[in-house]
Amino acid sequence: MSELSMPHCWNRESKPHRFCPGCGHGLVLKALGLAVDELGLEERLVFACDIGCSLLAWDFFTFPCMQTHHGRTIPVAVGLKRASPDLVAVAYMGDGGGYSIGLQHLFSAALRSDPITAILVNNTVYAMTGGQMAPTTLPGQKTETTPFGREDETGRPFKGPETLAAVVQPQAYLARGTVARIPQLKKMIKRALEQQLQGHFAFVEALSTCPTNWRTSAADTWAFLEQKMSRYYRPGEIAAAAREES
Numbered sequence: 001m002s003e004l005s006m007p008h009c010w011n012r013e014s015k016p017h018r019f020c021p022g023c024g025h026g027l028v029l030k031a032l033g034l035a036v037d038e039l040g041l042e043e044r045l046v047f048a049c050d051i052g053c054s055l056l057a058w059d060f061f062t063f064p065c066m067q068t069h070h071g072r073t074i075p076v077a078v079g080l081k082r083a084s085p086d087l088v089a090v091a092y093m094g095d096g097g098g099y100s101i102g103l104q105h106l107f108s109a110a111l112r113s114d115p116i117t118a119i120l121v122n123n124t125v126y127a128m129t130g131g132q133m134a135p136t137t138l139p140g141q142k143t144e145t146t147p148f149g150r151e152d153e154t155g156r157p158f159k160g161p162e163t164l165a166a167v168v169q170p171q172a173y174l175a176r177g178t179v180a181r182i183p184q185l186k187k188m189i190k191r192a193l194e195q196q197l198q199g200h201f202a203f204v205e206a207l208s209t210c211p212t213n214w215r216t217s218a219a220d221t222w223a224f225l226e227q228k229m230s231r232y233y234r235p236g237e238i239a240a241a242a243r244e245e246s
């Protein structure tokens with residue numbers, strides 16, 4: 001299926017989407033929809049979305065969606081999967097939800113190798129609440145709460161897949177894609193769904209755009225994504241670190 005086509009599992013009866021013009025969320029959701037179509041998983045999918053702009057995805061698809069509390073999307077997906085192991089559970093969240101308020105859940109699911117697929121949209125800010133600093137805000141980046149640029153004393157920006165590589169089991173799937181390359185992102189999400197079908201934990205971070213809170217033009221939005229974010233957060237698959245078990 002072409003990346004230009006509309007996913008079959010897209011809900012054509014829902015109202016027009018509410019993402020801002022230039023937002024990357026819709027592109028990540030499209031990559032997910034195409035991956036679900038290609039694997040023929042529409043009837044088995046259950047989708048849990050976080051608070052944050054990810055909640056605007058609640059009526060995007062034809063498969064069931066559950067709206068969770070902020071940061072609690074992963075445990076909800078784990079619960080759904082444990083109750084109905086034949087379901088394919090997708091947890092969809094922002095960087096604030098996954099790397100800040102919900103970080104312990106992400107780590108716990110990775111450590112246990114819960115067979116779910118987590119997709120995290122990294123747009124470097126808490127977008128829905130007005131663009132405050134997130135764990136992923138780049139050094140020097142201006143946000144609502146770092147008007148002079150993020151300073152070193154706030155810590156180093158969090159690299160999710162690389163950090164999880166230290167704790168996951170070898171069969172887990174970890175990757176970082178970008179909305180600048182939808183075919184690659186779709187392949188990563190496909191692999192993440194396949195890994196869940198094999199009984200393993202899978203996590204894909206997607207570098208994404210938020211022109212509203214970045215206050216950028218179309219050209220500057222793309223330049224920030226491609227020239228700043230992608231240099232700090234390198235797209236690609238990330239191997240689990242070898243560990244000595246005694």
Ligand SMILES: Cc1ncc(C[n+]2csc(CCOP(=O)(O)OP(=O)(O)O)c2C)c(N)n1
Pocket residue numbers: 051052053054070093094095096097098101121123125126127128129134
């Ligand atoms: C328990 C709780 N704490 C805080 C909030 C307020 N809140 C709503 S969305 C959000 C940030 C969302 O940022 P992120 O997860 O990065 O998603 P984005 O909007 O950037 O896609 C916060 C702090 C909340 N709704 N619930």
Ligand code: SF4
Pocket residue numbers: 018019020021022023024025053123127128209210211212213
């Ligand atoms: S605020 Fe940012 S992340 Fe939220 S819908 Fe608008 S562009 Fe997208």
Ligand SMILES: [Mg+2]
Pocket residue numbers: 094095096121122123124125126127134
């Ligand atoms: Mg965010």
